[in-house]
Amino acid sequence: MALLNKIKFLKNPFLRRVSLLVGGTAIGQFISIISLPILTRLYSPEAFSNLAVYVSVLSLLTAVSCMRLEIAIPLPKSHKIAAALCILSIVSTILFSLLITIIILCFPDLFRILTDNKIQKIIWLIPLGVLAVGIYNALQYWSTRNKKFKLISKTRITQSIGGNSIKLGSGILFNGSVIGLILGQFLSQSIGFINLGLSLIKNDWNIFKKLKLYHFKVALKRYDKFPKYSTLEAFANIGSIQIPILIIASYYMSSETGYLMIAMQILAIPMTLIGGAVSQVYLADAAQYFHQGKLKQFTLRTIINLSKISFLPLLFTALISPFAIPYILGDEWQRTGTLISWMVPWFFMQFITSPISMSLHITGNQKLAFFLQIFGLTIRVGLVMFALKFDDSHIGEYYALSGFIFYLIYQCTILSIINKK
Structure with a gap:
């Protein structure tokens, strides 16, 4: 906890708040x-x-x-x-x-x-x-x-x-x-x-x-827009990730679900470590920037900084995972290493998009956020069902591809909205 106390001396309030959350999360991770x-x-x-x-x-x-x-x-x-x-x-x-x-x-x-x-x-x-x-x-x-x-x-x-x-x-x-x-x-x-x-x-x-x-x-x-639109939006958001898992688990590929879970857990480390902290601090500060008319600049700066710190580590992870995972987790987890490589583009886009997704709520676009999540649920469940029917041996790869497509479109929509605002 001495590290957390030293973080107080950081001059930038945003970085100080992010660092406080990252410090505790890092120990947990x-x-x-x-x-x-x-x-x-x-x-x-x-x-x-x-x-x-x-x-x-x-x-x-x-x-x-x-x-x-x-x-x-x-x-x-x-x-x-x-x-x-x-x-x-x-x-x-x-x-x-x-x-x-x-x-x-x-x-x-x-x-x-x-x-x-x-x-x-x-x-x-x-x-x-x-x-x-x-x-x-x-x-x-x-x-x-x-x-x-x-x-x-x-x-x-x-x-x-x-x-x-x-x-x-x-x-x-x-x-x-x-x-x-x-x-x-x-x-x-x-x-x-x-x-x-x-x-x-x-x-x-x-x-x-x-x-x-x-x-x-x-x-x-x-x-009132939060119960009306954000509730279904949140269900669709989580559903786009979890419903395909339930679909895969309900079929004969019980081990595949375990491989997917561990792959997602490993790649979620930077999301939990940094992305989650940035998201909370972004939400705490973004409302103020919105009232000042500076939400666009604040959001773009957040995306750029997240891209800088995540691109090279995730690229390295994609290249090394198929060879390193069997040694780290055991030989029977080879499939997890392959899935991690396929999931890296998805998690990169999620890492730089999720923290700024609250901008849609701050700007009063809960309805749009809801329809975006419905789109995400549709495309991700759709690709998993397609894989089950035509190419079930690569169902994890289809699942990973659907995540990348969704977050790419999500970020483009956010940037379009805040540019108008």
């Missing part, structure tokens, strides 16, 4: 990286395929659990309106989790069919995971609004240590049982909201105590 070669030897590709199904289902549900009101928390000038949005997000998550619990109790076969019976033994982790992750997301955006990036950074370290410890311990004690792998994933995604919640109670509770019905009405009226 380092723990995950050193754990991965052990995990791939403790658990089979089929176990990771089951984990991929759980992650896909949980990601789809948590994307809409807050009705996307959490995204609006950093935007209002009034702290009370922002606090109302935070409360509404948490209440939405609680109600949504209860609804999922009722569906599981009343229609137990529904999730079994959707997940091809791969996670039936731990189905109770679905509503619990939605509840924990949804509350964490709401509190994280409240902390983002208040520039508490060091606190967010600490929670990410806690998540990584807790999640990977459970995965490693369960793999050793229970001979690679997939239940331990999924329990660790649940912990790594959800733990951390306690610290954020305690910080809110300690430092910001006076704001929440003064809330009245008026503030909730204003919040819902002013930011």
Whole structure:
């Protein structure tokens, strides 16, 4: 944590905030990286395929659990309106989790069919995971609004240590049982909201105590586009990534899903390490630049800087992965190395596009963002279904190509919009 304290001396506020988030995320990612070669030897590709199904289902549900009101928390000038949005997000998550619990109790076969019976033994982790992750997301955006990036950074370290410890311990004690792998994933995604919640109670509770019905009405009226358009947009966005995974897992290629998951996990490291941090800080600052009429310059500068730091490392990763992955993860993970090479163009475009995607919300283009995500869902599911029918031995390659096409079109649209604004 001494590194995090030194970062305070950075003069550029944007870089300082990014660095604070990157510092904690880097430690968390380092723990995950050193754990991965052990995990791939403790658990089979089929176990990771089951984990991929759980992650896909949980990601789809948590994307809409807050009705996307959490995204609006950093935007209002009034702290009370922002606090109302935070409360509404948490209440939405609680109600949504209860609804999922009722569906599981009343229609137990529904999730079994959707997940091809791969996670039936731990189905109770679905509503619990939605509840924990949804509350964490709401509190994280409240902390983002208040520039508490060091606190967010600490929670990410806690998540990584807790999640990977459970995965490693369960793999050793229970001979690679997939239940331990999924329990660790649940912990790594959800733990951390306690610290954020305690910080809110300690430092910001006076704001929440003064809330009245008026503030909730204003919040819902002013930011009604988020539930109307952004909820479906978020579902389509996550769905474009996770629904193809569920489709592949439901067919005979169970190992392919595991290979895909590990490839995506490795390439997501720079996204999580830097892209996620830049995205949060971009959202915290972009509203101010928009009001000043400088959003275009700020966005272009962000894209250029992200391109500079990502192009060469990702190119090197594409070239070396087919040869290095079998040595790092084990011989049975050769396919993962090949998929990483194919996925590099997709993740490069995602790395430089995702952090600036919030500009569509800031400029009031939630409807356009929704249609873009529907397009992404269509093209990605469409290419996977095409591969299943005509070239199933290269289904991972088709999946990677669809991601590149989508983010290329997404970025061109964003640049067109902010240029007009």
